[in-house]
Amino acid sequence: MALRASEVLPAKHWSGNAVDEITLEKDRRHRRRVLLKSDGGIEFLLDLAEATLLRHGDGLKLDDGRIIAVRAVPEPLLEVRASSPLHLLQLAWHLGNRHLEAQIEESRILIRRDHVIANMLEKLGATTAEVIEPFDPEGGAYAGGHNHDHSHHHGHGHGH
Template identity: 25%
Template structure:
């Protein structure tokens, strides 16, 4: 199933239609990705490409009897109390230099837990401690999604490659859904015609295949982004 838009939120809205609410679990750093592949709690596979940052409780898809919504997992955070604007300014400057995603509140700053950051903030005079919490409202730095170790022979990390793999899976899921919808729109003849061309189909002048590859030159060369 493809999720292309957010239609509501099970936390801020009340629904009386009797549908079963089914969660799709997200890590906090996945919520701003342009597209990714996920599996809901009931085993339904999704290609997620809603075009904006996903919030906890956002409704991503519905069927006749189910409503699928985003559940952002909680995780360990570093909570760093601050008492003055000067402390806040210095802390945010130091964390900014470390390219950390963060959440700024009146009397504290929250960042995802990692041991070096915990020790560093102690070293510069703050009193950090670990809490369990969610990530709504965080200013997310792309570098988190690309964390990991550098893959030899590339300028990418293991996190970068994992993100690319998820995007490719989402693209393939989207291609399969598009091919299926196209076949239904044009009847069995269109379906057989697609089979004859290995599942190729055209959308806005771009030729697509069910494996997620696409071509801008009529099928002479194929690639993914």
């Protein structure tokens, strides 16, 4: 019988030593049920109640109590910095308005490299730099088991 991992321990909320790591690209970290093999060769079945975005630093708790740490594969990204906290919020708004995946931090935003977007950001006064880092974008309003098949019948001020 294969080992199972049915619990995700959120990054920064678990302590102790991981027995191994599993390094996954961003597109392979949104899973519900899949056979996985850790970097060190431990095979296990990820068996979650719903599809979950595994984040860099999360722990996957095996049914024998051991923990495997999730690592995001470093990828080519664009680091966006601003002249002030307000400016960073404005830049985040512009990125969100384009529905781009973004990792938002206190002093910077990371997005996938895109020269058109980089050009737009620089025109808005941002400082950009190409970096290679793990990408852990925000989950978004519909993350966590919801899908985008929602209706838009919530009144948009038609003559009121």
